[in-house]
Amino acid sequence: MFYKGKTVWITGASSGIGEALSRAFYNEGANLILSSRREEVLQEVKSTLGADDDRIFVLPLDLTQSDTFAEKTREALEHFGQIDVLVNNGGISQRSTVLESELSVIRRLMEINYFGSVGLTKEVLPHMVSRGSGHIIVTSSVAGKIGTKFRSGYAGSKHAVQGFFNSLRQEMYEHNVDVTLLCPGFIKTNISKNALTGDGTNFGKMGDAHSKAMTADEMVDKVMPKIKKAKEEIIITGFKEGLAIWVQRLSPTLLNKILKNTKVT
Numbered sequence: 001m002f003y004k005g006k007t008v009w010i011t012g013a014s015s016g017i018g019e020a021l022s023r024a025f026y027n028e029g030a031n032l033i034l035s036s037r038r039e040e041v042l043q044e045v046k047s048t049l050g051a052d053d054d055r056i057f058v059l060p061l062d063l064t065q066s067d068t069f070a071e072k073t074r075e076a077l078e079h080f081g082q083i084d085v086l087v088n089n090g091g092i093s094q095r096s097t098v099l100e101s102e103l104s105v106i107r108r109l110m111e112i113n114y115f116g117s118v119g120l121t122k123e124v125l126p127h128m129v130s131r132g133s134g135h136i137i138v139t140s141s142v143a144g145k146i147g148t149k150f151r152s153g154y155a156g157s158k159h160a161v162q163g164f165f166n167s168l169r170q171e172m173y174e175h176n177v178d179v180t181l182l183c184p185g186f187i188k189t190n191i192s193k194n195a196l197t198g199d200g201t202n203f204g205k206m207g208d209a210h211s212k213a214m215t216a217d218e219m220v221d222k223v224m225p226k227i228k229k230a231k232e233e234i235i236i237t238g239f240k241e242g243l244a245i246w247v248q249r250l251s252p253t254l255l256n257k258i259l260k261n262t263k264v265t
């Protein structure tokens with residue numbers, strides 16, 4: 001019951017990693033604010049957690065609609081009176097080369113993955129600073145560290161996330177607000193089915209690497225102890241992506257040579 005009496009606001013709570021995080025925080029005693037676009041699916045998530053009206057508040061929001069974030073934050077604060085942890089997790093991926101991607105698709109990835117997280121954080125931050133405590137978590141990715149084929153817009157958005165939240169952490173030390181970058185490798189969720197292709201339609205298929213990867217619940221079991229310690233960065237990967245991060249540290253040139261000849265799905 002580490003989070004008993006604390007309020008945790010999670011975006012992307014209707015599926016995959018966000019749903020698994022919601023379960024884990026709930027089981028640790030937290031009050032939850034569950035957000036994403038699909039209200040009916042968020043209600044189902046709430047039901048699977050026991051339809052606990054006292055501890056779960058469904059607050060639908062679209063991460064592309066930054067002009068609604070101030071009002072959504074007001075509603076969240078009005079409901080539970082405080083936000084102790086904000087988990088910026090909602091996001092989408094990509095399956096298209098630069099040549100075949102419309103600029104609007106690359107902008108959409110940036111709008112959801114980067115400006116969605118940045119915008120919501122900017123609304124919640126003054127509240128945390130005024131209380132002198134808080135924890136901002138953002139689901140980045142190994143793609144926030146390494147660029148690969150078919151992920152230009154996605155990797156761009158996640159690299160931007162890394163830069164913004166690493167800078168924010170520096171500014172927040174004096175305010176006692178922690179910032180955690182969560183960097184998963186492949187996790188078995190709907191991320192590849194929902195990924196955008198070059199014309200903005202959904203990819204619609206489960207990628208090979210994702211279908212063989214650990215589940216979101218397995219991932220969350222592993223990262224939760226580190227989240228509780230508010231670690232600055234949590235990298236959680238399978239063997240190949242973990243190795244890629246090590247090779248990049250040793251020699252980015254070597255990693256590029258390897259990736260050039262690697263099948264990326």
Ligand SMILES: NC(=O)c1ccc[n+]([C@@H]2O[C@H](COP(=O)([O-])OP(=O)(O)OC[C@H]3O[C@@H](n4cnc5c(N)ncnc54)[C@H](OP(=O)(O)O)[C@@H]3O)[C@@H](O)[C@H]2O)c1
Binds near residue numbers: 038
């Ligand atoms: N799975 C992986 O291999 C992996 C690896 C590294 C990082 N990640 C990151 O993990 C996060 C969660 O992804 P996932 O793997 O759990 O994928 P997922 O199962 O597809 O879940 C994505 C979540 O984001 C929400 N979302 C998408 N567009 C949104 C929008 N415009 N406004 C509000 N919410 C939106 C979706 O809810 P609605 O459809 O209801 O809006 C859903 O809850 C993402 O940031 C992703 O980049 C995933």
